[in-house]
Every structure is written in structure tokens, then in C-alpha cells.
Amino acid sequence: MMQQSHIPVMLGEVLDVFSSNLKPLSSFVDCTLGAAGHASAIIQSHPELKLFIGMDVDPLALRMARSRINAAISHSHPHPNFQALTFVKNFRHIRSLLTQVDHISSGVDGILMDLGMSSMQVNNPARGFSVLANGPLDMRMDPQASLKAEDILNSWPDSEVGRILRDYGEERNWRLLQNKIVQARLQGGLHSTGELVDVIRSATLGTKGGRQGWIKTATRVFQALRIAVNDELKTLGDSLHACFDCLAPGGRLAVISFHSLEDRIVKQAFLKIIGEEVRNSIRKVEGVEDEKELWIRQTIQGSNGTILTKRPITPSEKEEGFNRRSRSAKLRVIQKL
Ligand SMILES: C[S@@+](CC[C@H](N)C(=O)[O-])C[C@H]1O[C@@H](n2cnc3c(N)ncnc32)[C@H](O)[C@@H]1O
Known part of the structure; x- marks a missing residue:
């Protein structure tokens, strides 16, 4: 590539x-x-x-x-x-x-x-850092580290998911996003960045800003996850x-x-x-x-x-x-x- x-x-x-x-x-x-x-x-x-x-x-x-x-x-x-x-x-x-x-x-x-x-990391979809390219929900800078974004989204306590969206993403709609992410667990959870982006898009539907709106929200969500995954x-x-x-x-x-x-x-x-x-x-x-x-x-x-x-x-x-x-x-x- x-x-x-x-x-x-x-x-x-x-x-x-x-x-x-x-x-x-x-x-x-x-x-x-x-x-x-x-x-x-x-x-x-x-x-x-x-x-x-x-x-x-x-x-x-x-x-x-x-x-x-x-x-x-x-x-x-x-x-x-x-x-x-x-x-x-x-x-x-x-x-x-x-x-x-x-x-x-x-x-x-x-x-x-x-x-x-x-x-190089952002542009490689296999690392899971990019909002715009589909890839695994990884986001580890150190590929030997055990925690991936997927683990946080699918198994961390609901309140912890909300906390990182609020504190590390500075995302105002953190509670709605937290609920959508937790609901997705009932359908087998989130396993790709594309699936996460779909959840974010559905949560931002009808909000101001159109495409820019969901991309900005997705950027904040990805930042939050990356910070948590790497304990930055x-x-x-x-x-x-x-x-x-x-x-x-x-x-x-x-x-x-x-x-x-x-x-x-x-x-x-x-x-x-x-x-x-x-x-x-x-x-x-x-x-x-x-x-x-x-x-x-x-x-x-x-x-x-x-x-x-x-x-x-x-x-x-x-x-x-x-x-x-x-x-x-x-x-x-x-x-x-
Ligand atoms: C912005 S890039 C550095 C680019 C570099 N200054 C250049 O000019 O090419 C940041 C790099 O830091 C690494 N990195 C991030 N957190 C780190 C950490 N805690 N310890 C060591 N490396 C880290 C990332 O893997 C990435 O390769």
C-alpha cells in the first residue's frame, strides 16, 4: 500500500x-x-x-x-x-x-x-486510527500491547465508555454515544472502524453540521479511544x-x-x-x-x-x-x- x-x-x-x-x-x-x-x-x-x-x-x-x-x-x-x-x-x-x-x-x-x-500510522487502515478508512478497531501504537479499542467498546463498563468520550474526546454528546455503543453490544458488538462510524453517524443524524458534523464527532471519539488504548x-x-x-x-x-x-x-x-x-x-x-x-x-x-x-x-x-x-x-x- x-x-x-x-x-x-x-x-x-x-x-x-x-x-x-x-x-x-x-x-x-x-x-x-x-x-x-x-x-x-x-x-x-x-x-x-x-x-x-x-x-x-x-x-x-x-x-x-x-x-x-x-x-x-x-x-x-x-x-x-x-x-x-x-x-x-x-x-x-x-x-x-x-x-x-x-x-x-x-x-x-x-x-x-x-x-x-x-x-504512516494514520494512513494505514489496518491500524484502525483513521475515521475515513475501514479497518479493525485496534488503535494500538505498540502492536504488542494487549488493550485494543474493540475491547473498550465491547466490554468496558458503560460508565467508563462514557467517561473517556467526555474526558478524552471532550464530546458533548457523550451520553447518547455511550448508549448507542452499549446498545450495539446486544447485536454482537463493534468490530470495525466502519461499524463504529455508522453508530456515530446514527447518533449525529439531524444534528447541525451535516457531513462535517459527524466527521468532527467521529474525530473526537477516535481521539478518546486512542488516548485510552495507549494510556497517553x-x-x-x-x-x-x-x-x-x-x-x-x-x-x-x-x-x-x-x-x-x-x-x-x-x-x-x-x-x-x-x-x-x-x-x-x-x-x-x-x-x-x-x-x-x-x-x-x-x-x-x-x-x-x-x-x-x-x-x-x-x-x-x-x-x-x-x-x-x-x-x-x-x-x-x-x-x-
Ligand atoms: C508524530 S510521530 C513522530 C514523528 C517524528 N518526529 C518524525 O519527524 O518523523 C509520533 C511517534 O511517537 C510514537 N509514540 C507515541 N507514543 C509513544 C510512547 N509513549 N513511547 C514511544 N513512542 C511513542 C508513535 O508510535 C509515533 O511513531
Whole structure:
């Protein structure tokens, strides 16, 4: 099957965050390797890099990433001691993974998380992520994980189904959808994304918005299921603290999120990480305080680190035009003291 390749979101902005103008990047972890779009660009822009570590829960993604990384290495002039290691691993295990890797006990200089799914995952109907293509009700990013969307829809308690639609999908009609899903169990349950979409369409019949109406509802329902199947929000909250612990002094963690639930977690975790007492908020004047880092506008200084993006960075209009997926993206960056 032809798969549209993944376009890395806010690539220029991510490269600016890890620009070696201030601190050379000798070690870097990409927690969400995907198609290695960001990873390849980082490797090519940082000849001083000695250690690159890439992680992804999806072995298919990792296979593609590995060949892209090899190509990036062959097109650049890496450090003579450069090593690129890739692991099929959930980023929630970053701390234990890094303790197994030699010579980074003092921490890594940069960590990137680019959350959510890759285009390869969404565009493969067999993964069950797509609202518009029929496939199994799977939605696992890690194909070894035991829980599938089908299990939630057909056997979780009614109230739990409703809760995830409300809390993870922010869906106003959650109660009606919950009832329709539970009713479908009496006819043998739901076993394909097409059957789920039919249920959603029947629940949105007669509501405002026509086709856009049911597609928007279906998108929210699919988001809710995906978050639950992959335990995305808890994993993110726990992992942000673990990632910060793994940074070297002066190291940076950059996180790209794609919906408000994720962004809220990143924003709140960053405030907590830098220390309960936020000491001050500095207004940086472009080109005066720090000519090298014009992307930094307002920072928040805490006792453990600095939030370099008081407000998140969002994609340019140009990027939103050529990459629809970027439209909801928000980039937040934190630096360890
Ligand atoms: C948006 S894509 C990353 C794309 C990548 N930055 C690029 O430029 O090609 C997100 C990737 O993160 C992976 N992923 C999601 N949650 C993960 C987790 N908890 N641990 C490790 N990988 C995860 C997904 O399998 C997917 O391949």
C-alpha cells in the first residue's frame, strides 16, 4: 500500500531550540522517532553530536526510522565517535533505558517529544486510527500491547465508555454515544472502524453540521479511544518529569503536542518541574537581550529550570498551509539549570 510519508512538524523551530550556538549538543534523545524526520535533521545539523538515541513503541516506525537515520549519517560528517542507537521502547522508560547506556550518567543535552501518531500510522487502515478508512478497531501504537479499542467498546463498563468520550474526546454528546455503543453490544458488538462510524453517524443524524458534523464527532471519539488504548495522558504526565531528570545541566526538553488535553499537561508539568515558587517572568526584547535566540520571547524562571516558552510556539501560516496536521501543534520548551 502507498503510504504518504510523514512531514515533521515545526522542524525549523525545533532546530532553533537545539541550535548549537549556545551549548554544543553532544547527546540527544528523540522519544518519538516516527519516520525520523526531526531526528535526521538534528543529526545532519549537529556534527558535534556523539550520541543519538531514538525510541518508538512502534517497531514498523523504527524500521523506517533506522534506514532514514543511516541515510542522514551517510550524508553528513558525524563526529568520529558518533553512535546512533534505536530502541522499540515506550518513552515512559527513558530513565531506565538511559541508565543502560554508557557515558551519559551526567545527563543528555537535548530531548524531543513529538506526540501523537505519525502519518504512516494514520494512513494505514489496518491500524484502525483513521475515521475515513475501514479497518479493525485496534488503535494500538505498540502492536504488542494487549488493550485494543474493540475491547473498550465491547466490554468496558458503560460508565467508563462514557467517561473517556467526555474526558478524552471532550464530546458533548457523550451520553447518547455511550448508549448507542452499549446498545450495539446486544447485536454482537463493534468490530470495525466502519461499524463504529455508522453508530456515530446514527447518533449525529439531524444534528447541525451535516457531513462535517459527524466527521468532527467521529474525530473526537477516535481521539478518546486512542488516548485510552495507549494510556497517553498518564504516560505523558509521568514521562515529562522523567525526561527532565535525564537532562544534563543546561539541557533542553522540547515537546510538541496536538490537542488541548496534552498541551495542558505539558504546561502544568513544566511549571511544577521548574519549582513550586516561580520567581519571575522575564520579558525578552528581540535582538537586544539575546541576539542568538530570537525565538525566545517570554520565559519563566524557577529554582530548577527555566520555561523558555511562556506561551507555546505555533506553526507559521505557511506551514499550516502545506501540512494540515501541523494546525493544532504547540511547542513548549524547558531548560534545566
Ligand atoms: C508524530 S510521530 C513522530 C514523528 C517524528 N518526529 C518524525 O519527524 O518523523 C509520533 C511517534 O511517537 C510514537 N509514540 C507515541 N507514543 C509513544 C510512547 N509513549 N513511547 C514511544 N513512542 C511513542 C508513535 O508510535 C509515533 O511513531
